[in-house]
Amino acid sequence: MTATDNAIHAFVHETGGWVAAQLEACTRCGMCAEACHFYQATGNPEYAPVWKMELLRRAYEQRFTLVGGLKVSIGLDKRVTDADLSHWSDLNYHACTVCNKCSMVCPMGIDLGSLLHGMRAGLAAAEVIPADLMAAVEKQVKEGSPLGMTDSVWDERLEWVADEWEVEIPRDVKGADTMVVFSSIEVMKFPTNVAAIAKVLNKAGEKWTVSSKAREIVNFGFYQGSEENTKLFLNRVLEGAKELGVKRIVVTECGHAYDALRWHAANWITEANDFEVIHITGVLGELVGSGRIKLKPGFFNNDGTITFHDACKIQRKGGHVQEPRDILKVLAPDAFKEMTPNREESVCCGGGGGVIAVKAADPVRYAAFELKIDQVNAVGAKTVTMTCSNCRLQYTDSVEHFKLDWKVTGLAQMVADALME
Amino acid sequence: MTPSFMLLPVEKGIMRCRHTGPFSHEDVQALATFFSNYHGKLLIDLTGSTGEECAQNIKQFRPIMPTAAIFGTQIDLSILELPESYYLHFAHDVRYFETEDEALAWLRDQ
Numbered sequence: 001m002t003a004t005d006n007a008i009h010a011f012v013h014e015t016g017g018w019v020a021a022q023l024e025a026c027t028r029c030g031m032c033a034e035a036c037h038f039y040q041a042t043g044n045p046e047y048a049p050v051w052k053m054e055l056l057r058r059a060y061e062q063r064f065t066l067v068g069g070l071k072v073s074i075g076l077d078k079r080v081t082d083a084d085l086s087h088w089s090d091l092n093y094h095a096c097t098v099c100n101k102c103s104m105v106c107p108m109g110i111d112l113g114s115l116l117h118g119m120r121a122g123l124a125a126a127e128v129i130p131a132d133l134m135a136a137v138e139k140q141v142k143e144g145s146p147l148g149m150t151d152s153v154w155d156e157r158l159e160w161v162a163d164e165w166e167v168e169i170p171r172d173v174k175g176a177d178t179m180v181v182f183s184s185i186e187v188m189k190f191p192t193n194v195a196a197i198a199k200v201l202n203k204a205g206e207k208w209t210v211s212s213k214a215r216e217i218v219n220f221g222f223y224q225g226s227e228e229n230t231k232l233f234l235n236r237v238l239e240g241a242k243e244l245g246v247k248r249i250v251v252t253e254c255g256h257a258y259d260a261l262r263w264h265a266a267n268w269i270t271e272a273n274d275f276e277v278i279h280i281t282g283v284l285g286e287l288v289g290s291g292r293i294k295l296k297p298g299f300f301n302n303d304g305t306i307t308f309h310d311a312c313k314i315q316r317k318g319g320h321v322q323e324p325r326d327i328l329k330v331l332a333p334d335a336f337k338e339m340t341p342n343r344e345e346s347v348c349c350g351g352g353g354g355v356i357a358v359k360a361a362d363p364v365r366y367a368a369f370e371l372k373i374d375q376v377n378a379v380g381a382k383t384v385t386m387t388c389s390n391c392r393l394q395y396t397d398s399v400e401h402f403k404l405d406w407k408v409t410g411l412a413q414m415v416a417d418a419l420m421e
Numbered sequence: 422m423t424p425s426f427m428l429l430p431v432e433k434g435i436m437r438c439r440h441t442g443p444f445s446h447e448d449v450q451a452l453a454t455f456f457s458n459y460h461g462k463l464l465i466d467l468t469g470s471t472g473e474e475c476a477q478n479i480k481q482f483r484p485i486m487p488t489a490a491i492f493g494t495q496i497d498l499s500i501l502e503l504p505e506s507y508y509l510h511f512a513h514d515v516r517y518f519e520t521e522d523e524a525l526a527w528l529r530d531q
Contacts, residue, residue, distance in 0.1 A: 191453060
């Protein structure tokens with residue numbers, strides 16, 4: 001079979017009754033375009049979400065509808081070609097973070113995020129994936145991490161953090177209540193965040209552990225759109241949890257990983273339902289709200305204006321909208337200001353969905369970030385905090401790229417710094 | 422206790438980080454914070470120390486280091502290597518030089 005055959009096969013496979021209903025409901029109103037940060041930033045009509053999934057629509061129409069078949073036979077429509085796949089690969093992997101904001105604004109209630117994920121499934125089946133994204137997938141298959149965080153790197157790095165930050169990081173503790181799975185972005189790029197989360201959990205008296213089997217929460221199979229690889233990486237986490245007999249899995253700072261483990265795993269893998277899956281944002285909210293940890297009120301009140309970036313998968317999809325606000329109202333009651341739009345309406349950072357891993361996507365990624373620059377500057381913030389390390393990587397890289405005078409930090413780090421003894 | 426490093430301006434956009442003594446935990450944490458907030462270039466002066474003394478910290482700091490030129494003592498160059506991955510897009514160049522002049526000349530070019 002050719003690449004196109006594979007893609008069409010996957011698109012048709014994706015096109016069940018539910019997808020057919022979604023595609024038929026579209027009125028081409030264009031509201032999804034206005035919601036897309038890549039479209040907003042560039043004005044490129046090809047970045048309209050409805051257009052990004054055009055091949056899926058075409059495959060459905062031509063295969064399942066009489067009109068679609070007729071259109072092809074009389075030359076009014078054309079079949080999908082290899083060149084089409086390559087072009088739509090760019091549209092979907094360079095200029096879509098699967099942030100799902102388009103779904104929120106669709107007046108017909110179409111779940112565009114899921115359809116765009118279906119597009120990636122077809123492109124993955126055709127193996128039309130950006131080379132650097134695919135390299136990261138392969139690295140995760142072989143080494144357990146897309147960032148080169150091998151067993152020994154993970155081991156050395158956690159030991160270094162535990163030693164230098166003088167914090168206990170329990171490893172492979174059987175019978176612990178909670179298994180924490182860090183992302184390699186945190187371990188490699190934001191080690192202070194690893195120390196902060198450990199410090200907070202220890203202070204709360206949580207019975208927690210990390211697992212050397214489940215040492216990577218990032219899921220590049222999910223970015224790729226491959227169900228097979230997504231499941232492979234999810235199973236590594238679930239096997240680690242099963243081996244240690246924990247009750248819940250805490251996903252630290254990766255939005256897509258949270259989406260994959262919290263919702264997709266529950267639908268795909270029976271064993272996933274044996275564990276409670278929660279994001280660290282929810283844990284922080286629970287610990288502060290219940291009084292298990294106490295924070296120094298106003299600890300960050302004198303650092304200039306602080307704003308919070310809502311991550312698509314953690315706040316918009318995950319619903320962890322209120323906890324960061326409740327915490328920031330304690331830490332910086334006078335300094336915390338909301339950027340606009342915020343909460344579920346927030347605009348994506350531009351680096352999610354694997355986009356940050358694709359070098360060729362840099363121009364459009366930076367263009368999308370300019371929307372964030374305007375929003376942060378509008379409230380005069382000098383510090384931006386968040387609960388996703390992928391967003392944080394996009395922010396830190398863009399702050400340098402645009403030479404911005406901002407401090408970028410993580411909420412867990414702020415909580416750890418403000419803990420009462 | 423003597424701090425393990427001193428930060429001094431060299432010229433616009435370049436700071437000197439001079440190693441002055443053994444690393445305490447607080448110094449390592451302070452350096453990590455500095456690296457995450459500093460967007461300029463760094464001249465790392467290891468004069469008077471041994472390569473082994475700094476090796477572990479340089480190795481662990483490597484992924485979060487700004488663009489840096491190291492000189493002053495012989496180091497094992499393998500500690501400057503990073504695993505091949507897309508993450509390299511976001512890592513800065515860190516190199517070793519025999520002399521301060523060479524290090525500074527290279528930094529000015531970056």
